[in-house]
Amino acid sequence: MNQNKKEDNFMLSQIEDRIRQCEDHYMITTTGFLDMRQCTLAEGVCRKHRGLRYAFYGGYGDAERRMAVFFPDYVEFPGKDARAAAEGRLDGEPEDAAVRFFLENPEDDPLTVIRAVAPSGAAVSRKLTHRDYLGSLVGLGLKREMIGDILVRGDGADILAAKEIEEFLLFHYGKAGRASLELSAVPVSQLIVPEGARQEKSDTVASLRLDNVIASVFSTSRSGAADAVRGGLVFVNGLQVQKPDTPVKEGDRLVLRGKGKAVLKEVGGQTRKDRIFVRFDRFL
Structure with missing residues (x-):
């Protein structure tokens, strides 16, 4: 069995474990961040569980890296999402049910936004790129599954991350490329999504x-x-x-x-x- 197949099987076993936790303990459970191919594999597992209520959630509608989130029966979704919830799968719309649910219930949100900006007046030799931010985060020893999309702007970036590593990032993360950064944690509701061309x-x-x-x-x-x-x-x-x-x-x-x-x-x-x-x- 090749390494990729082993990694996929391990990921799928983790998904099954999160589903069992949701069903046995009647609680919202999540995976780490998945890329689009992994989301497709996860979807195949989820469809085998009849009545399972789940969504793929990355903090905003167009997120590429998303967590699989599993919801127990007590979670209510307003309006048209109620029927979708009853049928199982909750995502699939530009502003999907999971995004709306966590905006209304921020205490349950598994994500945080780390806002990184270059100090005012700081000398930066070049504009920082997605690779600069990701490379410096991985350099801290973080697993890729703990980091979601990195939304780069001219003055910095909003980094979506698992909430459990928020304090670690605020304490240990302070530089991308050769540029020092000022960090703050902001709620997902304040996420800045750059307007792309x-x-x-x-x-x-x-x-x-x-x-x-x-x-x-x-x-x-x-x-x-x-x-x-x-x-x-x-x-x-x-x-x-x-x-x-x-x-x-x-x-x-x-x-x-x-x-x-x-x-x-x-x-x-x-x-x-x-x-x-x-x-x-x-x-x-």
Whole structure:
């Protein structure tokens, strides 16, 4: 058994353990942060537990690294989320149920935000990058599963992390690259999500198959898009999809690894040639 397979099996056994804890002790339980491929594996485990109420949560709707969160029956979700909760899976919308639940119940939130900024007037030789922040965090001996998305801005970054390491970070973390940082812990409700550059595009597609839409969004051939899907490079709403004929719908978030992200904003009517009008935002 290769190392990746061992790591996957260990992760899946941890997920089963968290599910049992939730059911046996009637409490909210979570995993560490998972990447998109790991979320897909976790989804497969969760679907085997009938009636399990769970979500993937990373602090904001478009998070790439997310925890699997398991909710006992006593947790109530308002409005339209109540029906989704009864059916099991809670995420899948841009502002999903878990984000809303933890905004309303911050005492239960398993995440914290470490805000890192360069002191005013400090000399910084270059703009710090995601790699600078992540490298310095890993250099503290932290496991990757304890760190979520790192949202970089011009003056610093907001670092999503497991709440259990908040005090450790505030005490031990103080430098990224060669730059010293001023740190503070802020609630997830105050998270700053940088406004990324985006390009709006309209097109027509033969159908709403995933490979058709990926080809249109990322300006590649349909055969190339299909190969990317089968190769595990395409994610829809944060989950890996490997069937090119999978249908997509308005509002879906699409990722082609190595090429970027997009949101299918609108599905319109058909043209005279029976093609379907689509409009999407591609994040550059």
